[in-house]
Amino acid sequence: MEPKIEELKAKLKKYGQEHLLNGYDKLDDKHKHELIKQIEDIDFELINKLYEDTKKKPKTNEDKITPIEYLDKYKLGDKYKYYENIGKKAIKEGKLAAVTMAGGQGTRLGHTGPKGTFDIGLDSHKSLFELLCDNLKEEGKKYDVIIPWFIMTSRENNAATIEFFEKHKYFGYQKDKNLFFFEQGELPMVDTEGKILIGEDGLIKEAADGHGGIYESLVKSGMTKRMRNMGIEWVFIGGVDNCLVKMVDPVLMGIAIDKNVTVACKSVVKANPHEKVGVFCKRNGRPNVIEYSEITDEMAEARDEDGELLYGESHILCNLFKVDAIERMGAEPLPYHVAFKKAKYIDKDGKLVVPDSPNAYKFEAFLFDAFGEVDEMAILRVKREEEFAPVKNADSAGVDCPSTARELYKNFKLKNK
Ligand code: UTP
Numbered sequence: 204m205e206p207k208i209e210e211l212k213a214k215l216k217k218y219g220q221e222h223l224l225n226g227y228d229k230l231d232d233k234h235k236h237e238l239i240k241q242i243e244d245i246d247f248e249l250i251n252k253l254y255e256d257t258k259k260k261p262k263t264n265e266d267k268i269t270p271i272e273y274l275d276k277y278k279l280g281d282k283y284k285y286y287e288n289i290g291k292k293a294i295k296e297g298k299l300a301a302v303t304m305a306g307g308q309g310t311r312l313g314h315t316g317p318k319g320t321f322d323i324g325l326d327s328h329k330s331l332f333e334l335l336c337d338n339l340k341e342e343g344k345k346y347d348v349i350i351p352w353f354i355m356t357s358r359e360n361n362a363a364t365i366e367f368f369e370k371h372k373y374f375g376y377q378k379d380k381n382l383f384f385f386e387q388g389e390l391p392m393v394d395t396e397g398k399i400l401i402g403e404d405g406l407i408k409e410a411a412d413g414h415g416g417i418y419e420s421l422v423k424s425g426m427t428k429r430m431r432n433m434g435i436e437w438v439f440i441g442g443v444d445n446c447l448v449k450m451v452d453p454v455l456m457g458i459a460i461d462k463n464v465t466v467a468c469k470s471v472v473k474a475n476p477h478e479k480v481g482v483f484c485k486r487n488g489r490p491n492v493i494e495y496s497e498i499t500d501e502m503a504e505a506r507d508e509d510g511e512l513l514y515g516e517s518h519i520l521c522n523l524f525k526v527d528a529i530e531r532m533g534a535e536p537l538p539y540h541v542a543f544k545k546a547k548y549i550d551k552d553g554k555l556v557v558p559d560s561p562n563a564y565k566f567e568a569f570l571f572d573a574f575g576e577v578d579e580m581a582i583l584r585v586k587r588e589e590e591f592a593p594v595k596n597a598d599s600a601g602v603d604c605p606s607t608a609r610e611l612y613k614n615f616k617l618k619n620k
Contacts, residue, residue, distance in 0.1 A: 211242050218247040222398060222551050226405045229553075234405055241407045245391060245399070253390075253566050254397040257541050268493055268502070269485045270513040273470060273582035276454060289460050290453025294346045298436040301339055301350055301450040302421070304520075304570075305332075305364060305443040306357035306387040306411045310544075311596045312444075312605075317360040319443040320367045323594060323605045325612065331594065332367070334446045334612070336374040342451035350451055351381045351433060353426055357411040361386050385424035387416045390539070392546050392563045400548040400563055403555060408548055408563075413540070414442070414520070415568025418533035427533070430526050438529060440570070442520040446612050447592040449585075455523055458581045465528035466490070466574065467581040470516035471591050476503045480517040481571070483582050490580045492518045492571035516582055518571055519591050532576050537568040589615060 208224070215221045223242060227235060279286065293299065309318035319332040329337070336352070343350045356364045365384055368374070376382035389409035391399040402408035417440060421427050430438065437456060441448045452469075459467035470483055477500075481492040495503075498514060505513040524532075546563040550556050574580060585591075592611035595603040 207239065211239065214247070215242070218251060219397070220247065220399050223401065223407060225551060226401065226549065226553060230405045238406050241391075241409070245407070250391060250393060250399065251397070253539055253541070254393050254564065257564055264497060266486045267488070268498075269488075270507075271483050271485045271490060271516070271582060273483065273516050273584050274458065275584045277586070279454070283454060286457030286461060287453045288457065290456035290458075291346065293437065293456055293460060294350075294451060294453055295348065297348050297434055299350060299451065299456065300353060300430055300433075300435045300438050302353040302355065302417070302438055302440040303332075303335060303443050304355045304387075304414050304417055304440065306355050306360065306416075307414070307443070308357075308359070308411065309444075311600075312594060313597050317356070317364045317367065317443075318594070319354075319364065321594065321605075323446060323609045323612070325609060330367075331443055331446055333371065333374055335443065335448060335450070336376065338448070339450060340375065346451075349376075349381045351383070351430075351435060352376060353383045353385065353421075353430075353438075355387050355417060355420060356384055357387050358389055358409070359411065383426060383429065385420060385426050387420040388412045388423075390566045392544070392565050394548075394563050400546060403547060403549065405549070408546060410544075410546075410565045411567075413567025414570045415537045415572055417570055418529050418537075418573060420533075421529055422533035427526055427530050436526060437523055438526060439521075439523050441522070442593075444594045445519065445521070445591060446594065446608050447590050447615055448521060449590050452523075455581075455583050458583060459523055459525075462579075462581050464577065464579050464581050465525035466577050467523045467583065468574075469519060469521040469583050469585050469590065471519055471587040472584060473512060473515045473517050474587075476512060476515075478517070482514045483516040483518055484514055486575065489575035490577060491574050492569075516584060519593075520570070521585075521590065522570070528577065532573040535573070535576065537572045539566040539568055541566055 305319045314321045320330050322328045322330055339350050373382055390412045392408045392410050393399050400408040439450045455467050479495045481494050484493045502514055542565045543561040544563055544565050545558050545561050547557050592608040593603045594608045598604045598606050
């Protein structure tokens, strides 16, 4: 062990991170081993660069943003059935799997435990995971298949997630047969001086690397290989926090197959031109999502000759990918976005610091930053009341919260009895 420590010390010195081994001697063997592994795995060049970037002024955006074409699911006319039949055939052939991204921290919601275990307050008291699973089972029945389900967790919530599923007998699914868990990647958090933080457990304080980590994690964890072995060609990737997410959609799939694209996304039209959501666009000629903060008022309000907003298709984390697109996207690094967060840490004197204001940078990749990898994608506008009931905030926020999601869910069920 000792020669390795000397080697690591030299590496840490090079990057000004020697403090990471300050508490090493006080750790038990298991934690010593874990800390060493963490240090070995960190890409210090990347962390340095990400930290340096936090000091730079955001560069003025010179990207060329233009509108992107979309289809409206309810204006497809005869084509609706045509696409639906193509999709139905592929689903029946077992070519579709669902991935649920459940690695987020759910800080805004403030629920202790994985967000998927949250009960939105229905009479059934079903958790988000169970609501999603109900939908998968119901859809699978229509096509006489079991839709394989892959769940992305984080190191922080993996054990609690699996325990929850075990307790509920996997909601009728079978672990390692048609239900799979895999962990997403993490990046260390750094303070305002660029020093990597040590957490209460004496280990490096790492945070999930954002939903953009999905592609790399699916590949690295061997899930894409598994999908191929299972004959899966298409993968719906959605969040855990939309209780109306429709993961099995033959029309979306039929469009992707017919148009020969490897990515097909769903959108809902913005509630108003200034709604704070990211919208689909083309960036320098390639598919992308533009954040509300990046768009001018003039662009936000611009309409086409039919009166539709030019930038009105909100990205709702409902995206369908061909397995090979995931593999290509997983091979290319995505840009990281920075968030300034509150993070408890152990200082250089070994004392626990509990900050009352943000003190640390967290780096996250966004799933849609990979969209530019494809030349063309299909976008299908669906109805908000049918497919989008997000649970982001606590009820006190009044929007995208348990009570609003519950109402949307109940209304949808009532209408579709
Ligand atoms: P959000 O960023 O909207 O929610 O993620 P969050 O991370 O759960 O909550 P906040 O931002 O801390 O309040 C949207 C979806 O992406 C998943 C989330 O679990 C959710 O389903 N996600 C997000 C991940 O799986 N990993 C991440 O690192 C981030």
